[in-house]
Amino acid sequence: MPTIKDVAKRAGVSVTTVSRVLNHHPHVTDELTERVLVAIEDLNYRPSRVAQRLRASHSRLVGVIFSDITNPFYVHVLRGIEHVLSRGGSSVLIGNADANTDREASFIRLMQTEDVGGLIIAPTREDSSALASAIEQGLAVAVVDRRMHNIEVDTVVVNNFEGSLKAIHHLIRLGHTRIGIVSGPLHLTTGRERYAGYLQAMADAGLRVDSSLACFGDYRQSSGYELSWQLISLPDPPTAVFVANNQMTIGALNAIHEAGRNIPSDIAVIGFDDLSWAISLNPPLTTVAQPAFEIGVNAARLLLERIANPRRPTYTVVLETELIVRASCGSPVQSKSS
Amino acid sequence: MPTIKDVAKRAGVSVTTVSRVLNHHPHVTDELTERVLVAIEDLNYRPSRVAQRLRASHSRLVGVIFSDITNPFYVHVLRGIEHVLSRGGSSVLIGNADANTDREASFIRLMQTEDVGGLIIAPTREDSSALASAIEQGLAVAVVDRRMHNIEVDTVVVNNFEGSLKAIHHLIRLGHTRIGIVSGPLHLTTGRERYAGYLQAMADAGLRVDSSLACFGDYRQSSGYELSWQLISLPDPPTAVFVANNQMTIGALNAIHEAGRNIPSDIAVIGFDDLSWAISLNPPLTTVAQPAFEIGVNAARLLLERIANPRRPTYTVVLETELIVRASCGSPVQSKSS
DNA sequence: ATAACCGTTGAAATCGTTACCAGAGATATT
DNA sequence: AATATCTCTGGTAACGATTTCAACGGTTAT
Known part of the structure; x- marks a missing residue:
């Protein structure tokens, strides 16, 4: 795969200039911009997100940890998350904790070593020390579905x-x-x-x-x-x-x-x-x-806000449920017991 | 977060030595190994997978692209994939193509810029040029659920x-x-x-x-x-x-x-x-x-093999379905038409 | 005694980006 | 006219790991 060096060489500019047009920096002339763009097109170049993640302040990757991905509820939450995140150009790294606190802890660890910019999690317990210490270390976190105990963290739940x-x-x-x-x-x-x-x-x-x-x-x-x-x-x-x-x-x-x-x-x-x-x-x-998709949407937004502003006070969003009456409760029945 | 340098400093060795014990290289004395291990423990150090991915030959990340993650069938395939991969220490980057070929192509692109070691995909069409060119460029790929046309690629389907x-x-x-x-x-x-x-x-x-x-x-x-x-x-x-x-x-x-x-x-x-x-x-x-979990397991194995040996001939694994007779077809009925 | 080799270690280059700093011109200010 | 400021560009040092290469001391072979 072509690198930024190849692009620079082909456009006859420095890698710095290529990086500048890539990141829409000001102070680069139209002529050079054009030449770089052409070179990028010619080589079919895309910057390596791995290198970007290593060097740059932003990560463009968020982790998602669910206790059971087999549950369609979480899948819809995931879709909501992805809906918001993909617009921001972020990828989603997923972990399935299987309702196991140890697995959850090791996934949190994994997310940190993968240098995610933030984490959305439906925790297996309300006092996860692994999660607490991750937050302590500065990881941006949004919790969904369940509330945490003794941990201040952005949260999206239903009533x-x-x-x-x-x-x-x-x-x-x-x-x-x-x-x-x-x-x-x-x-x-x-x-x-x-x-x-x-x-x-x-x-x-x-x-x-x-x-x-x-x-x-x-x-x-x-x-x-x-x-x-x-x-x-x-x-x-x-x-x-x-x-x-x-x-x-x-x-x-x-x-x-x-x-x-x-x-x-x-x-x-x-x-x-x-x-x-x-x-x-x-x-x-x-x-x-439950408005599963909206839960995901809100969690992703909260997370993005926190990444942008880590000192912001924490929010808890409470969404409402909706009673959907179909037929499994029947029409009014007579009480059978006295 | 601590880096390999911090560990080296604390253990009083070079970063090279730390890297060696991390990767279980031979020719490092028990004494130094011990000192490094202690330093790692003390600092609670874990190597950055991003840096590893940039430098090392292996990636320990595989991409998974499905046409509809909302479909429980794919979720079970995903579990099978994860079951195999997590043992190998790989993370899973997921993409939901929503049955849209353009989205699929851009996810394939994304996976490449994320430098995945391999890709498992249930393609939206049987002649995806985006997929073909990715394979051409050397990306290890395993296809599940559907067969490709005119593309030689490891495949897992059912009969x-x-x-x-x-x-x-x-x-x-x-x-x-x-x-x-x-x-x-x-x-x-x-x-x-x-x-x-x-x-x-x-x-x-x-x-x-x-x-x-x-x-x-x-x-x-x-x-x-x-x-x-x-x-x-x-x-x-x-x-x-x-x-x-x-x-x-x-x-x-x-x-x-x-x-x-x-x-x-x-x-x-x-x-x-x-x-x-x-x-x-x-x-x-x-x-x-369909044996969804096994489809995932087989796809992951095939992918791992191909990553290990890129020149290996392609395999197609065909799993069998099972007729599960319950009650929705009833007992034998009389034909109604002549 | 010298050469060859092996086990053990570290310095430095490298992966592909971004960020910092400096410098060259051009323009504006005094 | 001299100085300050602004625009534009490139060289180079990071980011955090792995890998190559060289060096060092100690054994063994000649």
């Missing part, structure tokens, strides 16, 4: 509490009183907030929460499956269940079908996170949708 | 023809004779091969193919939706439909439910690509599954 509240209120409005929840883990803010929304909504309606109806998974499909089986096997099973993320919802649906229960007449189902195929289910799934 | 054949044979065995297909575009090898399997299976059974039952989409959800509406609106609609990829299957399901048709009694559905939620559908979806 999980409100979303959960909307879901349960919807169920209650339809007449349900025995409402189960397949919650996320309580060590994550999303898990706690969504669970809190459930409790609040029940309390608002003066409904007692039966502790056997609340179970806690790890956001994976398999735990949604197992916990749902557990719920529907109860002597007095819930008439409705709220599942706190998309993957667990898949598992829940699987269990319910396997048990031969009908949705929504035997049990109503409402999920968190919308999915492209939620509308193709039978019956179509009622969900609390 | 699409056979997979399609199995799907249609299954339908025929169940008694169907009016079988529709929502095919992919014929300008892609996957589209052509899967369509050819359909034609062959029909011919094998001595069935006439009604041209109004074959329609051609672009692998996106929306075209699956529209074309399926078209099929079921026919005066004499098919009793079974084969949908040639996962996203179009989502659209098809949506259309069929919207039309109030029952699966499988009104219309049997069989899809291509398995999905984590296929089992959670009602009824669970019968599909032709």
Whole structure:
């Protein structure tokens, strides 16, 4: 591949001049600019981003670390990130932590050695020391999906509490009183907030929460499956269940079908996170949708701002969820218990 | 961040020696090795991959370009790739071409300026000149999912023809004779091969193919939706439909439910690509599954081999599909037409 | 005793850029 | 007319690593 030297030689100028036209510096005559441009075209030259990254102050590379790239929610966040970043000419280096804190730490490390200009991360825990020290060392970071504990950092989340509240209120409005929840883990803010929304909504309606109806998974499909089986096997099973993320919802649906229960007449189902195929289910799934793409867009913007101005105070952007009513909760039903 | 110089100073050796222990070179005494290791530990030093990439022959970075990262199939391929690559200490730079050839070309360009050691790509067209010239320039490339035309390159695909054949044979065995297909575009090898399997299976059974039952989409959800509406609106609609990829299957399901048709009694559905939620559908979806993870694993291995030995002849790995029979095609039905 | 060789180390060149500094003209200011 | 300022250009030193080359001391072979 041709280098800046080759271009300089062909244009009959110094490498400095080539670098100047490349970076749109002032004080270079039209004639030389033209000659350089022609040489660049002739040689089909593009500057090496590796060399630029080593020398220049900007990096034009951002790292993205997700706990599970298999989750379509994160893929849409990624698209939002990429949408903003590609306009700025940045590339995206991706890491899949697989919900493993050690892997996450080693990816953070990797991102630093790759000299990323910034990092967008959905952390596996809310007190990651690896992340804290990276920020301490001056790495620009934006956190998505989950909040951190004791770490000041730009953050983009949704109003999980409100979303959960909307879901349960919807169920209650339809007449349900025995409402189960397949919650996320309580060590994550999303898990706690969504669970809190459930409790609040029940309390608002003066409904007692039966502790056997609340179970806690790890956001994976398999735990949604197992916990749902557990719920529907109860002597007095819930008439409705709220599942706190998309993957667990898949598992829940699987269990319910396997048990031969009908949705929504035997049990109503409402999920968190919308999915492209939620509308193709039978019956179509009622969900609390998160604006995944916008989460990505906002995170990328926040990150760009912080890179431009590292001393800026930190922001937390909270986006709203949307209750999408389809058919999986049915029409208003009669309460079965007293 | 500390550099190799800081380590050298602290260990009281030259940077050359530090570099030697970093790269496990022979001929460095245990004592110096130990001193360097201690200094590295003390400073918490990690070599800059950017500097390494600029100077060294190896890059430890591979690019991955997909036409649609939103498609879970590609995400699983990506996981397979990452599984192999992370063991080799390589990072993954990702690009989402969005089925756009221009975007694809500019990503290929980007990968070259980022000095990737190799590229894994699911091309948008089978005669990409951008890809051809990149290979010409010595870039190590592995193609996945689709075959290239007139370009010798390592390739990993599945036996699409056979997979399609199995799907249609299954339908025929169940008694169907009016079988529709929502095919992919014929300008892609996957589209052509899967369509050819359909034609062959029909011919094998001595069935006439009604041209109004074959329609051609672009692998996106929306075209699956529209074309399926078209099929079921026919005066004499098919009793079974084969949908040639996962996203179009989502659209098809949506259309069929919207039309109030029952699966499988009104219309049997069989899809291509398995999905984590296929089992959670009602009824669970019968599909032709591709070994997505293994496709990624094989592509990464092929790429690593080629990087190690650029003059090696090109390989094409063809993996087999698996027919996963669930309930969306029902039990054997009586043929409705003569 | 001298030559040849081996193991061990460091100095310096290099990768492809950008940034700093200096210098040459041209123009403006005193 | 002398000086200051401004525009334009190029030489050269970084950035942080690897690689080549030479040198040094110690063994071994002749």
